[in-house]
Amino acid sequence: MTPFLVSDKWYDIRDLGNLSRAILEAADRILPFGVVYVLAAVLGFVASFLLFVLPSQLFVGVYGERRIIGRMQSRLGPNRVGPFGLLQPIADAIKLIQKEALTPTQADRAVMYVAPIIFVMPAVLLWAVIPFGENMVIADIPVSLLYFLAVSSLPVIATFMAGWSANNKYSLFGAMRIVSMAISYESPLVLALLGAVVVTGTISLSGMVAWADEFNIWMAFVQPLALVIYFICVSAELNRTPVDIAEAESEIVAGYLTEYSGMKWGLFYGMDIGYALAASGFAVTVFLGGWTFFGLEQWVPGWLIFIAKTHLFYFLFIWTRGTLPRLRADQLMAFAWKFLLPLGVFNLLIVSTERMLWAEQDYAKGLIYLFALINIVLSGALVYAWARFNGYRPERTPTRPRLVKQVGGYIPIEERP
């Protein structure tokens, strides 16, 4: 990996990893080995989770999401607690924590209590491998992409436990739906990420960022189709609105959350946002160049760039949530299996061929830009062609009803224009 930073002095705020290393080295001189080891992980947790994830979860996730969706829905959103309603998330947390946690008498109490805890744990663990800066990663393991995929599929189990244990029919519906949906969308998700792995040749997230920096291009340009598939699949796995059939409020009251109340519900709610943030951070790392920004990271702290990118990506989740209606369960499954999965395979074939050609040209820098151009055009064409193959016909919208002047008599059924 090429050194990015001008200095590795502890006071260089462009990479807080230097500071933490300095602290740990100082601590190493006075403390026994084991303590420093634990201290390193705790420091990483404090730095990443408590300094970034939790505040952004509270203030961007809870507050910002409500305000932004409020703007989209032409209403105000929270604006009473504290200045501009900024303390609303805190007020919510206080309210939730002192609320009674109802558990139905017929429910499986133990599973019902364990489910939110299991749900929260992966949300914390996911941040272990996401690089905030060059040295700012809690555990820089070489298989971090696989680690992320593995851990991010754990909450599905927790939601299934939540739905099953409540002994409620709506919860059961939610549990069944989320399992079938999450596993349907897992395959295209992994296929899409495989495309990125083929290009970079690494499954380390730091390696991906380094690749983006080395070739001065984001993976999103080389793999636009993969990014789109990733976004759709991750929305499904996170149960966000266009595909939130597991929690479908208008159909199955609240799905797997029907019987949850108080802090148990609060954990589910808060960590939904946590997962969306983690998925955004992951997408930024893999597809959008992580903490680099075409050389800007030399002057602006990389972790700030990362945070900004993450929140911009997170805005996409908010946007779709505020705009789109929900798909039906069968349509959702068909979309995953018949549309996204074949597209993922096509994408993989194209990108692996390109990769081989690129290797023959000894990784010429110009060629990757050419491939990016080809892929952007090709993926658009591919999506359209596959949609046509699946029977989608674009129509003139909006459809207007027929207008008649006279009553009486039957107007025969006719085809829509």
Next chain:
Amino acid sequence: MTRELTGSEAAALAEALVPGSVARTSETACYLKPEMLVETLRALRDDPAANLVHLTNLCGVDYWDHFEVVYHIQSFEKNHLACFKVEAWGREKPEVPSVTPVYHGAWMQECEAYDLFGIRFTGHPNLYRILLWEGYPGWPLRKDFLAMPGGLQPGLGEFAGVARRQEPPVKVVE
């Protein structure tokens, strides 16, 4: 403009299709014989001249000594509205044949008339108390509802002589 058929016009339509189906006529309505009601309405629905396809309104009226069931039937092509009536005598068990086989839209309105007047529609596929609960004492839209034996006591569902409904305890499903 919808032409509202007078009783004799409607009777002429009905007599032409099913002779002997009309009991009597009034200024606004045509009284049909209950035993020939379904047959007559089916004929009126299928006949292109009458074309009474849309059972707009069905309701019961209590006239103390008898009940009337009123059918307002609309034609879309001819644009006329006919009013037919059927009389049901007797307060204990008034019976009128159900027109649900002819007009599917009648089933809910017949349920409602049964619920509120106690008019039994014979041949109805599923006659149940649609608005009130099963076991509600009396038929509320009857004129003598408040003069029922024992009279109505204050409070919902508490009639003299009717025991207060006992809620069974919540059954725990294992």
Next chain:
Amino acid sequence: MSGIIKSEPFVINIGPQHPSTHGVFRIKATVDGEKVIDAEMVMGYLHRSMEKLAEERTYTQNIPFTDRTDYLSSMSNNLGYCLAVEKLAGIEVPPRGNAIRVIMAELQRLASHCMAVGAFANDTGAWQTPVMWAFREREKILDIFEVTSGARLTCNYMRIGGVAFDLRPEFEPMVRRVLREFPPFIDEMEGLLSGNEIFIARTRGVGVLSPEMAINSSLSGPMLRGSGIAWDIRKADPYCGYEQYDFDIPIGYNGDSYDRFIVRLEEMRQSLKIIQQALDGLPGGPFRTEVPLALRPPKGEAYARIESPRGELGYYLVSDESPAPYRFHIRPPSFINLSALKEMTVGGTVADAIVVLGSIDIVVGEIDR
């Protein structure tokens, strides 16, 4: 495969306390997986016995009751009842009263369709955005009602023989503002929903009603027109001088939920057209004929109906020359529109059942009365 491996059907209650039944209405659905194999309606949770109560009160006192049946279109309900009493007693309404009634009824249709369209989008899962936008527009209309009648929801504005008060000077600019700001809103909704692939996928082919079935089930209003039958009481049996206004009847293509949705959107456009014409040609003169408070209509019966936002709203009155109606029957459109609910829901999924229920646009106050 699913034929070999049997699964256990179970009963799931959609309602009475459910986010998308628009009140206390219940569908007792028997489902097998996602598929609805049987549906049963349970209603009556909001039964207030209005028809009985009305027999104890004078004709004028009954007008506020009609507000409470369909609380989303109280003006239309007032109008239907007043028309029935006028027909019974042979009362003529002055032209200004008629024009005001038309404007109010059409404004009420706009407000009610706003609610219907927004709530329908909510039922398909659009996370509250369409319903909020619809509420934003509905507020402007409710403001007009407030200025005119003093109430926003249960207006109690129509009177036997005309309307309660004359229009205030603020009325016309406010209506002009609605006329100006409503078409962009309808276009917005079309852009957000009727051109949206997900929305189309959710509503096309869901709850299809054939024209024969629609007629035989006594449906009315947008349900009937969505199935491709050109039937509108305003054209077929004009009241309040609707024959003077130029407007079209929108009809759907094959009677699915999507058609009912676009019919409602187009009806809003046509309503705006009618309001424009009525407002431009608003005649002067009295707005009400004086009618004795304890009105004693001659012995007889009358059935009058109007095209309410939900369909054909009829009032059947029987008079025995007393100040109170002998029989007071409401033909509630949303009650009778439910006749075909079972046929539309059985065979679809649970999610489809919700969409179908949303497309019927029920008001539980009117179903149970």
Next chain:
Amino acid sequence: MLYEYGHIGILVIIALIFPLGAVVTSWALQFVRIRPKFRPDLVRDDIYECGLRTEGPSLVQFNFRYYYIALLFVLLDVEIIFLFPWAMVFDTVGWVGYGKGLLFIATFVIGGIYAWRKRALEWRL
């Protein structure tokens, strides 16, 4: 290298403490006089069924279709995971390795087409 995995292990403990703290605090607050102690109530603690009593058992034998998707997933996703090592060694295996990978994908695609033709991907109702 293992040093880094140890960090994750410590993080697991932290991640466990975090939600446990919230749930336990919420539970323990009933012993503090901040809010009234909630007493068990037969109606309130009943399961939610839109305001009615649940009819029949809630945990029933569910439609087979949901498990069917799971079976498909296990078949496909495991294959995809096997592709990860292949994707990482493009530099060393050359065109031969590339062709072998394509063969592997071809089996996957043929299986997918077979499933499609058998209408296994349709959520039939």
